Amino acid sequence: MPFFAYKGRNARGELMQGVLEGADSGAVADQLFGTGVTPIEISLTTRKSAGGADDSLWQRLTRKRVTSLDVQLFSRQIYTLLKSGVPIMRGLAGLQESATNKSFARVLQDLRESLDAGRELSAAMRRHPECFNAFYLAMVRVGEMTGRLEEVFLRLFDHIEFDRDMRARVKTALRYPSFVIIAMIVAMAVVNIWVIPQFQNMFKTLHAELPFMTRMLIGTSEFTKSQWPWFATLALAAFVGFRKWTATVNGRLRWDRTKLRLPIAGKIVHKATMARFARSFALSIRSGVPIVQALSVVAQTSDNAYLSMRIEQMREGVERGESILRTATNADVFTPVVLQMIGVGEESGSLDDLMDEIAMMYEREVDYELKTLSSQIEPILIVFLGVMVLVLALGIFLPIWDVGAAALRH
Structure with a gap:
């Protein structure tokens, strides 16, 4: 069936526009009247969804993504509306008007258009896998079959809230150790590239044999400064290769199995x-x-x-x-x-x-x-920091102590 672009006014006099599928303009007008919208203009169009084809490239790049919070709030709101006896088409129209996320408002508009075209709600949602996952679609489908759609939406709201809370707590717990590890890596890079070379220039003026720890630090610093492009290239190649490997079925299976065996x-x-x-x-x-x-x-x-x-x-x-x-x-x-x-x-x-x-x-x-995650990770971080500080202290201050001791003897 052809698509028709329409403009109309709702019961509050607000301008509504979009794209509907219908046999002719009269059928589209009947659909609009059925949702409480008085049509002003209906014209044939080749666009299959409203608001997407006319957007500029910049608008599409900067468009806010639909988040799990948007879907969670939608589940709670549609449950309240259905429980109150509001028809689903009118409820979707109200949610579209009040949506703060324009991307999700487009999704709601497409849901309305799909329902107007005779599709079931689960089939309409299936057109937006970035918003509604397979579990969500299956539950909505069950709600349609059993006639308990509002109850299903309430349970989906609780389920998404539980899932979001679980993920948020894991991220919060990993934030501190991640920050410490990144800070340690940055500190090691700064010491190798800028700090040790300054001491190296001073050690050259001593004209004395340097301790093994000092020679090791100087060698590591010189190797890092001379070979850093290769390090950067190798790190980037490893990152890209890892992403491609985990994108394969076997790679993701092996990595996900390895994640379950990590110590903490x-x-x-x-x-x-x-x-x-x-x-x-x-x-x-x-x-x-x-x-x-x-x-x-x-x-x-x-x-x-x-x-x-x-x-x-x-x-x-x-x-x-x-x-x-x-x-x-x-x-x-x-x-x-x-x-x-x-x-x-x-x-x-x-x-x-x-x-x-x-x-x-x-x-x-x-x-x-x-x-208890922090208490489990802190001993490991403290030991690592202690070893790093000990190596730096011995490598940098041992030659200075040797020179000082020699000067006192003379």
Whole structure:
């Protein structure tokens, strides 16, 4: 069907414009009247979405991205509107008008146009994978099928809030050690490039044999100054190569598996990912999604490829008729306590409640690990700093002490 650009006024007299798909201008006018918009002008157009083709290159480059917070607030607002009995088309129109993020306002406008064209809400959202992930789409689809769309949106709001809070706490905990490590690297570069050469000039005037530690520091400094272009090129090549390697299926799988084995951060990543899995799985089951489909959707939304593969193996086991407890045991990613809770939940028919308990347990463990992260990393940083200061002190001050001692003897 052709597309028509329209201009109209809503009930408050505000100007509304966009693009709708329809058999003819009359059908588009009927769609507008149905959403409370009085059309002023309707004309045939070749654009498939409003506001995107006419934007300048600068506007497209500087356009604010849609964040998870935008989707979270949308979920809560659309739940409130649907629960109050507001038709979804009118609700989307109101949310579009009040949206502070213009990019998300465009998404809402496209959702309205897609619904006007006869698409389902989940199908309309599927056109925007940058905003709505596979789990979100699956849950909306279940809400449409069961007639509990407003309830699904409320649960999605809670789910996104939990996910954002978990990620924010991990980033906050890693901020301090990351800053210290970067500061140490910068300090080592400054010492090698500017500080040691100044002492080297002074040591040359002593005409004495320098200690091994001093010679090592001078050699390292000269090598760094002469070979820094190669260092920079090698670092850039390593970074680009690593990004390309992790972009492959096998590379990402190996890297995500390695992340889980890191000494301190690995257990935090593992527990945080499993907390999100348990929360998502519980939400899917409680919303009426079949277990096999729920495992498949949750596996797709996992941000760790290795754990996602393990969850997929659980799904395949359930498809073969195995129990969830057996497949979870074979996955080898759950602790014995969690496996026991899964078994109890499966036997009692309250797996969703038990998965919520598992999510809360993992969340408490992650919270404890994050609170003690600084105390775990600080000894390592202190030892490293101590070794670096000791090497610098011995390398720089030993020749000065030797000269001073020789001068006192004479």
